[in-house]
Amino acid sequence: MDNCHHWDYNFVLWHRKFVNQFWQEIGLERTYAVLTEPNDRELYSKLTKSLVSDLDDLSDMRWVEDTGKLNSFTPQDQSQIRLEISQAMASSTFAIDLDLEGSNNAFFRAEGRPYYNLSFSSQLEEFHDIIHGETGRGMRRVGTAGGDQCFFVHHTFVDLVFEAWLAQNPNMPLPITEEHFNATPDLQEEYDNYEELVTLWNERHYNSSDYNHVYRIIEPLPRQSILFNSIRHTEDFRRVIMFHNGEEIGRFAILTGRIETCLSCAKREQHTGQFLLRKLVNLHEIEWVINRRWYRSLEAAIEAFEELGMSAPVIVSF
Incomplete structure (x- = not known):
């Protein structure tokens, strides 16, 4: 598992395999943290390594006692996490990049033009990125995040949200076909065979009590x-915060990385992106903080x- 997949349809299943291997190797019960909960934020603050x-x-990698965990994690971050998880759980498609021309994707329209709806995988990654960006020094870099004590606690919760979404969509089939797998070398490098993907999609590690932690924070x-x-x-890392009359109404971060490792757009050389707003506003009334x-x-x-x-932003109402 040499490539750390982000912003493609392999994000959820690749990290599920990674999380499985971690808990199997250390032989402990799965532990996750819901950072909208005070007790779980205390857990994060204790994971200082x-x-x-x-x-x-990354030639000077070293272990440190990182006592600044969650110092920059704000009430606005908590609100944004709830928002992103809400949208992810409401999504009716797993990953729009799997079927850009097909009929499985919901549409909404702005100014008479069709746009693809937000997918579960892409919206889940929005929430996932907030935690990485606001949790300690090691979590902020792909090369060191896996060595941070918070990493697997965080990604186990990401995996729980995925499974809770599947529980809400029990008839959702694995959207990656065997034909697609056999035609995609990147997938063949990451998984032993197609059956492994099927197993990752169908296996269940949590129960209804765990799912309720997800359902409770949906807004x-x-x-x-x-x-x-x-x-x-x-x-480059791109971070944007949007304000309206002094009130934060949304934020997002983008790290596209190298095109060679991006399954979802290696042929198109670019992504599209949609990011939620907390209130209805006019585009010209928004103030922007772009990379500080x-x-x-x-x-x-x-x-x-x-x-x-990035192209000029437009407002999409739905």
Whole structure:
């Protein structure tokens, strides 16, 4: 398992396999943390051991006592987590990238144009990224995250959300066909055979009590999102926070990484992205913080997005 899959349809199943191997090897009961719960935030703060590196090539990796866990985790982060999980659980498709032209995807429209609905996998990763970004030093980098004590507690909860979604959609088949598997070398490198994918999709590790932790934090869905028709591949981390009249109304982070390891868009060279808003607003009324710089007009924000390889944002109502 050399490639850490993000922003493609292999994200959920690849991490499920990774989590399975971890708990099997250490021989302990699965433990997860719901960071909207005070007790679970205390658990995170006690998991202080982190693998970190200050160099891009990770040649100086070392263990540290990271006592700053969750220092930057705010009530706004908690609210955003609830929002992202709510949208993920409401999604009717697993991953839109598997069937861009097919009829399995729900549509909503903005300005008379069709757009694909948010998928479970992509929306789940939105929530997943918030935790990585706000939990200690080691969790913020792909090369060191797996060595952070919080990593598997976090990803076990991600896996629980996946299974809770499957419990709500009991007739949902594995969307990766055997024909697709046999034609995709990246999948063949990660799994012994197609049957392993089927097993990962069908196995169950949690019970209804665990699922209730997910169901309890679901909030009513918003009615708008921000859409980017094009997000080019770069190695850069892109973080955006949106404000309206001084109130934060949404945030997202994007790390597309190398195109060679991205299953979902290796042929298209770009992603699309939709990100939820907490209230109905006019696009021109939004102020943007893009990679820690404030842009108070849409025109200035569009220029910044273009420099980051992103198309101009549009509002999608649904």
